[in-house]
Amino acid sequence: xxxxxxxxxxxxxxxxxPVMIVGTYDREGRPNVMTAAWGGVCCSAPPAIAVSLRKAxxxxxxxxxxxxxxxxxxxxxxxxxADYFGMVSGKNEDKFKATGLTPVKSSVVDAPYVGEFPLVxxxxxxxxxxxxxxxxxxxxxMDVKAxxxxxxxxxxxxxxxxxxxxxxxxxxxxxxxxxxxxxxxxSIGKRS
Amino acid sequence: xxxxxxxxxxxxxxxxxPVMIVGTYDREGRPNVMTAAWGGVCCSAPPAIAVSLRKAxxxxxxxxxxxxxxxxxxxxxxxxxADYFGMVSGKNEDKFKATGLTPVKSSVVDAPYVGEFPLVxxxxxxxxxxxxxxxxxxxxxMDVKAxxxxxxxxxxxxxxxxxxxxxxxxxxxxxxxxxxxxxxxxSIGKRS
Numbered sequence: 001x002x003x004x005x006x007x008x009x010x011x012x013x014x015x016x017x018p019v020m021i022v023g024t025y026d027r028e029g030r031p032n033v034m035t036a037a038w039g040g041v042c043c044s045a046p047p048a049i050a051v052s053l054r055k056a057x058x059x060x061x062x063x064x065x066x067x068x069x070x071x072x073x074x075x076x077x078x079x080x081x082a083d084y085f086g087m088v089s090g091k092n093e094d095k096f097k098a099t100g101l102t103p104v105k106s107s108v109v110d111a112p113y114v115g116e117f118p119l120v121x122x123x124x125x126x127x128x129x130x131x132x133x134x135x136x137x138x139x140x141x142m143d144v145k146a147x148x149x150x151x152x153x154x155x156x157x158x159x160x161x162x163x164x165x166x167x168x169x170x171x172x173x174x175x176x177x178x179x180x181x182x183x184x185x186x187s188i189g190k191r192s
Numbered sequence: 193x194x195x196x197x198x199x200x201x202x203x204x205x206x207x208x209x210p211v212m213i214v215g216t217y218d219r220e221g222r223p224n225v226m227t228a229a230w231g232g233v234c235c236s237a238p239p240a241i242a243v244s245l246r247k248a249x250x251x252x253x254x255x256x257x258x259x260x261x262x263x264x265x266x267x268x269x270x271x272x273x274a275d276y277f278g279m280v281s282g283k284n285e286d287k288f289k290a291t292g293l294t295p296v297k298s299s300v301v302d303a304p305y306v307g308e309f310p311l312v313x314x315x316x317x318x319x320x321x322x323x324x325x326x327x328x329x330x331x332x333x334m335d336v337k338a339x340x341x342x343x344x345x346x347x348x349x350x351x352x353x354x355x356x357x358x359x360x361x362x363x364x365x366x367x368x369x370x371x372x373x374x375x376x377x378x379s380i381g382k383r384s
Contacts, residue, residue, distance in 0.1 A: 004341075005338060005339055005340070006338055007337050008337065008338055009336065010335055012237055013336045013349075014241060014265070015210070016263055017233060018207070023200070031342075037235070039235040041204050041209060042233055042326065043325060043326040044324075044325050044326060045324050047202055047204045049204075050328070051294055052235055064370050079381070080380055085380060087382065102193070102194045113193030118193065118366070119205070126323070127321065127323070129234075129321055131237050131240055132236075133235060133236050136242070138328075140358075141202050142202065143346070145199050145201070146197060146198055147196065148195075148197070148198050149196075151198065157364050158205060160207055160208075160364075160368060165208055167359070167370055171312065172351075172352075173353070173376065174375070175373070175376075176373055176374060177371035177372055178368050179359075180367075180368065181368050182358065182367045183271060184365065185365040186275065188367070189277070190275075191276060
């Protein structure tokens with residue numbers, strides 16, 4: 001039976017939103033990082049991921065210039081740094097120096113990643129899509145690197161229960177963790 | 193200090209991935225729903241959301257034809273239907289009839305939503321981006337409707353702890369719930 005719904009207007013509400021740390025080099029080769037929540041996977045083949053940035057950000061110019069970026073997924077233990085990366089601009093501050101985290105040059109694209117964060121997705125710029133306040137950058141995934149400590153027992157795939165990525169809630173602007181496993185996809189919904 | 197990382201290759205690994213149920217009408221006005229995990233918010237102004245579909249899906253043709261879709265966010269209690277929606281094609285099956293769920297005609301766009309699901313984002317097609325196996329549809333959010341039962345006490349915003357959206361893990365293909373609140377964004381990372 002249809003449940004009673006309330007109209008909330010034309011606004012951005014979406015759950016779960018991710019916490020993505022975008023890593024870039026500027027024109028002088030200085031590494032920068034910023035926090036973004038507007039994005040996600042956008043294609044399986046080629047493997048690709050989208051992230052939207054405002055033109056006003058320092059990272060925007062870096063992606064346009066270098067045609068590459070990394071998406072770093074912080075774990076719960078990285079929450080303070082991840083939040084800080086979204087509050088100051090790389091124009092004014094060296095966020096790696098301020099936090100003591102390590103900028104590591106990607107082996108496959110012209111961008112740095114955060115050495116201490118548990119997962120990094122290394123992308124070369126594939127397409128740029130103008131939408132409005134935000135510009136969407138579509139990156140082809142050239143490699144994914146994960147901490148050995150967050151892999152499953154067989155060492156083949158990251159284990160989300162070890163990775164412990166953050167969930168962001170738009171509007172209320174809160175961070176959550178990931179909860180318990182609920183079931184297998186392409187399985188739990190099978191109808192006999 | 194940089195942690196030891198393992199290279200996993202050029203593949204789609206991303207956490208948390210969402211579980212999005214795409215609602216559309218076909219040419220004859222029959223409502224359809226399918227499950228997608230490749231997508232997310234892509235712009236604040238206009239408010240916009242992206243979802244990527246393969247051309248082989250029935251929903252792909254529906255979005256192209258009707259230039260509208262809804263994104264329905266299932267709660268934990270809807271997990272079986274949400275998973276089922278990703279396993280069969282609307283070409284062969286009426287998924288609303290099969291599950292007994294209610295297709296409700298959106299008041300603002302030419303697409304149906306799932307009456308029983310706790311959150312619906314109603315979109316008109318803004319842009320179509322060809323990437324590869326997947327085509328990305330960017331929808332302008334015209335309205336968001338939420339169950340009154342999942343709103344915060346003040347009735348202004350959905351409460352993720354009541355909504356209980358699903359988290360999907362690519363490759364291992366598992367569903368998870370959302371865990372505990374970890375902190376306030378734009379706050380927990382403030383440096384004194």
